[in-house]
Amino acid sequence: MQGETSETGKIVTFGEVLMRLSPSDNRKLLQANHLDFFFGGTEMNVAASLAHMGVEVEHVTNVSNDIVGEAAVATLRKYGIGISAVKKVNFPLGLYFLEVGSAMRSSQVAYNRLNSSFANIDPQQVDWEKILEKCSLLHWSGISPGVSEGAYETLKAGLERAGQKGVMVTADPAYRSNLWKYGRSSREILSGLIALSTIFIGGVNEINELLETEYTSDEAGFIAASKALLKKFPKITKVFDKVRTSVDASWQKVYGRAWNGNAFLSTSQLEITSVVDRIGTGDAFAAGLLYGLQHFNEQEALNFANAACALKHTHMGDVNLVSVEEIQEVAQGKTDGRIKR
Numbered sequence: 001m002q003g004e005t006s007e008t009g010k011i012v013t014f015g016e017v018l019m020r021l022s023p024s025d026n027r028k029l030l031q032a033n034h035l036d037f038f039f040g041g042t043e044m045n046v047a048a049s050l051a052h053m054g055v056e057v058e059h060v061t062n063v064s065n066d067i068v069g070e071a072a073v074a075t076l077r078k079y080g081i082g083i084s085a086v087k088k089v090n091f092p093l094g095l096y097f098l099e100v101g102s103a104m105r106s107s108q109v110a111y112n113r114l115n116s117s118f119a120n121i122d123p124q125q126v127d128w129e130k131i132l133e134k135c136s137l138l139h140w141s142g143i144s145p146g147v148s149e150g151a152y153e154t155l156k157a158g159l160e161r162a163g164q165k166g167v168m169v170t171a172d173p174a175y176r177s178n179l180w181k182y183g184r185s186s187r188e189i190l191s192g193l194i195a196l197s198t199i200f201i202g203g204v205n206e207i208n209e210l211l212e213t214e215y216t217s218d219e220a221g222f223i224a225a226s227k228a229l230l231k232k233f234p235k236i237t238k239v240f241d242k243v244r245t246s247v248d249a250s251w252q253k254v255y256g257r258a259w260n261g262n263a264f265l266s267t268s269q270l271e272i273t274s275v276v277d278r279i280g281t282g283d284a285f286a287a288g289l290l291y292g293l294q295h296f297n298e299q300e301a302l303n304f305a306n307a308a309c310a311l312k313h314t315h316m317g318d319v320n321l322v323s324v325e326e327i328q329e330v331a332q333g334k335t336d337g338r339i340k341r
Helices: 042-052 067-079 143-147 149-165 186-194 204-211 219-232 281-295 298-312 324-331
Strands: 010-014 018-022 036-040 057-064 086-089 094-099 108-112 135-141 168-172 199-201 238-248 251-259 264-266 270-272
Touching: 010 042, 010 149, 036 042, 036 067, 042 057, 042 067, 042 135, 042 143, 042 281, 057 067, 067 086, 135 143, 135 149, 135 281, 143 149, 143 186, 149 168, 149 186, 168 281, 186 204, 199 281, 204 219, 219 238, 219 251, 219 264, 238 281, 238 298, 251 281, 251 298, 264 298, 270 298, 281 298, 298 324
Parallel strands: 010 057, 010 135, 018 094, 057 086, 135 168, 168 199, 199 238
Antiparallel strands: 018 036, 094 108, 238 251, 251 264, 251 270
16 A cells, blocks of 8 residues: 555545446557456546555445456455445446547547446445444545436435534536436536535536536636635535646646635646546546645645646556655656656
């Protein structure tokens, strides 16, 4: 394990574990004779990155009751994620297919998750009282409540119990238009869940979607949007945002910014000119931020999160498997990539 386990309590994450299937070497599916696979999923990626950094973390999910689900659980164990809240059920594990783009060709994703083991989760399956014992933080994303009514109701129950127990709740209100097929309004549901949260990990686009506003994405617009969000949702105390500039699929620039209720914070921009894998980079930012908020001041936490995000672009798979020391080096300005001997 990297780093030291925080003394402030474990972190709990809630979300789907998916199998990713992808051709190697930037091939399109129609060219491929075989597919590489990885296990991932937004909240699981956050959990795995935190566990790799030495944080005690437990993931709440359902997986399939078959060899695929067993392989997924084995992967969680390998990463050091607590699995006491993982249930095996008689529905298939969700899948997604990824064609990795290059230069001006965008990556493309196709999902197969409508009747997955996680989509069939039920609030009665999750003992939130037990799971949240000795927990300092519960993390969720907007993907999970978009999967199914059961996933939404289970998450809502967890957030309500976290509030009763005084557990901090971090919300990454990621919106996926290809979800939300079960008759619920994404804005209405996400607004209700964000009202139960304390830290918002998102930017102007997400705020505009929630508030039905048209704030601009520049600094002034971000500050105004953040103030409006805090006014609408009084439990939210801070907003953290990852800002991406895409030159092309292989060349990305990222920086972080925040509004802490009193002041605007930002980081320097990091440039990745040879992207290996973009999947999970936002999750790496979230994990870096959660680790940073438990170990550093807000500016240092934001710098750490941005460095973690940048580093995730440099290796394959959904999970950010870099050490605290590697992230700190980049956060402190070491970006030459020289060989360490």
